[in-house]
Amino acid sequence: MTEQNITPNGATVPTFCKRCSTNSSVINLRTEHLCSDCFDKYVRSKCIKRMEAYRVRYNPPDTDTSPRRLLLPLSFGISSTTLLHLLNSQLQNQLARTTRTGFVLIVVHIDESAINPTVPLAEEGMRAVQEWFPDVGEYFIVRLEGIYGFSNAVKAFEMGVEEEERRGGGDWREKLKGLLGALPSPTSRMDLLQILRTRLITELARKYACEAVLWGDTTTRLAEKMLAETAKGRGFSVPWQTSDGDSPYGVKFLYPLRDLLKKELVVYVSLEVPTPLRPLCFGAAEEGEGKKKHAAVGKGITIDELMTQYFEGIEGQYPSIVANVVRTAGKLVTEGGVVRIGRCNICGLPRDGGGGELVLDAKTKLGESSSGEVNGNRSGGKKEGGDMCYGCARSVHGARPYEWPL
Ligand SMILES: [Zn+2]
Ligand SMILES: [Zn+2]
Structure with a gap:
């Protein structure tokens, strides 16, 4: 997949990378064309910059021997899978350089099969991902309905503990279906679903003694969230939902991919870096299909879906608008002056x-x-x-x- 220029007589010539001038370009990044190697470096540098605090040198072995624990929610979508890949390389580099790592990951997949039977198979997906990245830390699958029995029951939903799962799971599944079924509109259901997911993830972060949650949100996703939350009447919450730092849930929220656009990651997962990540993005097909279906029908679309369509539509031509939305919201303060x-x-x-x-x-x-x-x-x-x-x-x-x- 190389970019090509079409000359006036109809012939095609490859565009060369602006940085190395040797390889042909695979992506036009806002203003410059990059080859896959240079684009890979670019993506890595954006993520590493946001993970500064978790470099090895800040965690000398004589002061603290236990690595810092970070929770990564993995949906098998393009963004969270890319984030896992980038953090895996960061850990590998840390190990190679210092024989230590600055952090360890707790990778959690929330299984939502209770409410959506078409979601990718959690265990199959998790096994494949774990085989691909065996050394990043621990992996867990937690069912969304597990939130009903949180304090004592989440253990029952960890991978491989199927016996316990059968005992309490059924009731919670029905309760969850009842809750979402009771809501008046698709927008409400999607809104509450998002809230349940976030709250379950923060509960898990506390349970597994993680100091932060690493969200896979891109610039595009953050912009969608800002406008959707505002439209849903929760504009006051935007600073907490989109900025790096302390969250109201007692754990930090970090967005290491906040400087990358969704369309850039779509290109990234098909590159040889060294092997394309696309086959691991089990949830990516679903991401796209659901939206297209709604777009075609034009009915029953939720505010969140509408915002997703809007920003994924404009990020190609107007990436700076998307980045600006996020930058503007970043100026909102969460502390001081508010009772x-x-x-x-x-x-x-x-x-x-x-x-x-x-x-x-x-x-x-x-x-x-x-x-x-x-x-x-x-x-x-x-x-x-x-x-x-x-x-x-x-x-x-x-x-x-x-x-x-x-
Ligand atoms: Zn290059
Ligand atoms: Zn609320």
């Missing part, structure tokens, strides 16, 4: 109370609809259970009774 009035029971994010009566999210009551009727939810029917942000209140407004796991 906290507690956390949202659903998404777990702090709500601001700075605007008094005028702020929509300030005191939204859970379960109270405009007609005055009270939702029969166990978690929300009572007024004292009403700590919910505006975004979550909108998502569960009009829901049938359900059981919230957290």
Whole structure:
């Protein structure tokens, strides 16, 4: 896959790499054409720059012998698989240079087969990935419904412990289906699903004593998230959901791929680096197919899907717009000047109370609809259970009774 220029008489000539001037270009990176070797270096450098804090020299053996633990949620999509590959090379380099590593990975796949039967087979995928990257750390598969029994039951969902899985799993699966089925729209379901996923991952990070979660989000994905969260009424949460550093969940969030575009990673996974990663991206086909299907039908599309389409559509021609959205949101501050009035029971994010009566999210009551009727939810029917942000209140407004796991 080399890029070619078409001359006026119709002949094609390869474009050469701007950096080495020897190999032919495989990608036009914003303003320069790069060959696969130079592009590989470029991608690695972007990730390594974001992982500065986890270099070996900051972790001398005489002060602390246990490597720092980082949780990597792996969806088998293009981004998280690329992130795993890049961190694996970083660890290999650290070992080769110093015989030590600055960190160890806890790779977790959330199995969502309970709610989507078309997802890739978790165990098959995990086995293949583990064979490919055997030395990065530990691997776990956790079922999404495991969040219902979190404190004592997650152990039951680790790979290979199928007996225990059969005992508690069925009920939770039904509960999860009940919860998502009770929600009023596809947007609400996708929103709550995303929240459950994030909360389960942060619980797991704490359980496995990880100091940070390494998300695979690209610039494109971060821009999608910013606009989608804002459109869903959770604009106040953007700084926590998109910036590197402390999160409200007690673990750090890091986005090592935040300086790369999604379309760049799509090219990257088919390169020989040294072997294409594409066959390991078991979830990538699903990523694309679902979106195309919705786009064609134009109905039942969620806000999140709409934003994904929008930014994946413009990143080709206008990459700087995508990067700008992320840069602008990066200027929002999370601390100072805002009075906290507690956390949202659903998404777990702090709500601001700075605007008094005028702020929509300030005191939204859970379960109270405009007609005055009270939702029969166990978690929300009572007024004292009403700590919910505006975004979550909108998502569960009009829901049938359900059981919230957290
Ligand atoms: Zn080159
Ligand atoms: Zn919320």
